[in-house]
Amino acid sequence: MPDTIIKSAADTAGLAISYDDVAGAAERIAGVAHRTPVLTSRTADTLTGGELLFKCENFQRTGAFKIRGAYNAIARFTPVQRAVGVVAYSSGNHAQAIALAASMLRVKATIVMPQDAPASKLAATRGYGADVVLYDRYAEPPDAAVARVLEDRGGIFIPPFDHPHVMAGQGTVAKELIEEVLAGGVQGGGAPLDLLVVPTSGGGLLAGCAVAAKTLNPGCRVIGIEPEAGNDAQQSLRSGSIVRIEPPKTIADGAQSRNVGQLTFTVMQRLVDDIDTVTDDQLVDAMRFFASRMKMLVEPTGCLAAAAVLSGKIDVRGKRVGIVVTGGNVDLGRFASLVAG
CATH class of the missing domain: 3.40.50.1100 (Rossmann fold)
Incomplete structure (x- = not known):
């Protein structure tokens, strides 16, 4: 899709990446990474009182946004x-x-x-x-x-998150989502997002998405979600300096980083509105919801953002909300044992 959305320059001066880096990454990965679907659920909207738009990276090549x-x-x-x-x-x-x-x-x-x-x-x-x-x-x-x-x-x-080219590539997730939303490609016509909720570990995805969202959809709040057992990003954002923790014990194996990156944290401080957490039980509930209501296999880490919204941890009543579903790579036996428990 051509980048024809009207943009308002986000304040990225001095940060590791700008929106131009995200746009350049989008051109570079075109034809390699899938442009994943944005799905909706009436059940989810009724449950939460919001209008939820799920960016489904579980359908991405390799099964995740990475x-x-x-x-x-x-x-x-x-x-x-x-x-x-x-x-x-x-x-x-x-x-x-x-x-x-x-x-x-x-x-x-x-x-x-x-x-x-x-x-x-x-x-x-x-x-x-x-x-x-x-x-x-x-x-x-x-x-x-x-x-x-x-x-x-x-x-x-190449580290998993604290690298400008990695961050820019991950930001294409939000770029695609917001382009489709503003172009009227999903329910609700071309109304902008009120909120974008993003799973968070080391912060590469969150940082890249924040740059894209604050440029393409300036009024959109951006919230990161991490496991309650490993809330280093939340502690870091609220304390103003990077907090390092021991490896967290959580079923969200993709969110067990000990600390956010230097580059990602600087972006988060500037452009991310808040970071919240969810429990492992809330992740399992979200896995069940996706499997039973939307017929999707989503790994625990991939459910972080959805779990925060579906559980009511984040109040989205009356809001138009983008939710990033990051991946679906989970052993089938493990998935079955979790959702059957």
Whole structure:
């Protein structure tokens, strides 16, 4: 879709990315990342009193939004960088995205992953052609494991969130959603969003989406959602400095980061209105809702934003609300045990 939406320049001076970076990423990933659907649910609207618009990245390539930032970052490698390969760490979705993007761009990929990462994510990462190195996330931070790999093998490191090209790529999620909303491609005609709710871990997606939303839909409030057991982003935003925590115990395996990034936090301070949390039980309720009412398989992390709205943690009565559903990569046995409990 042409970028014809009337924009109001968000205050991104001094930040790691601007809206132009997001727009450039959108051009770079066109034809690679899917333009995922925006779905609605009368049941969800009745339950919450709002008009909910779900941006469904569970239908994205690799099953999550991460291909956007991964491909944008590797596509910008110089010939020398392509020759030495890419190194990344991830519990799964960034791992799969880097592996696939590297394969498409013919770049060698080495991925550091926690030993307890979901089996489906480990298998998919290897299946895309990456070499996987395992580490114990509860015994050491991932950067220590990455440092060993870089020393032993070399490579260009792409972190899962604190990287401008990754952040810009992830921002295309909100760019697409808001373009479709304002163009009248979903229910409610071309009315703008009142609120955008985004799952949050290290802040790459939240930061990128905030830049896009505050530019394309300036009156839209942006709220990040993270697990209650791992509310480092909430603590950081409210205290004014980055708070580091121990690895949180939560079923949202994609949101177990110990702290937000330096680059993402600066954007969050400037453009994010608030960060809230949900419990694991609320995540399971959202998983059940998606499966029973919308016939979608969504992983726990992918349900963070939806859980906050569907549970009533965020009051959306009378509001037009964009909700980012980040992914659907969950082992089927694990999914069944959670929703049947």
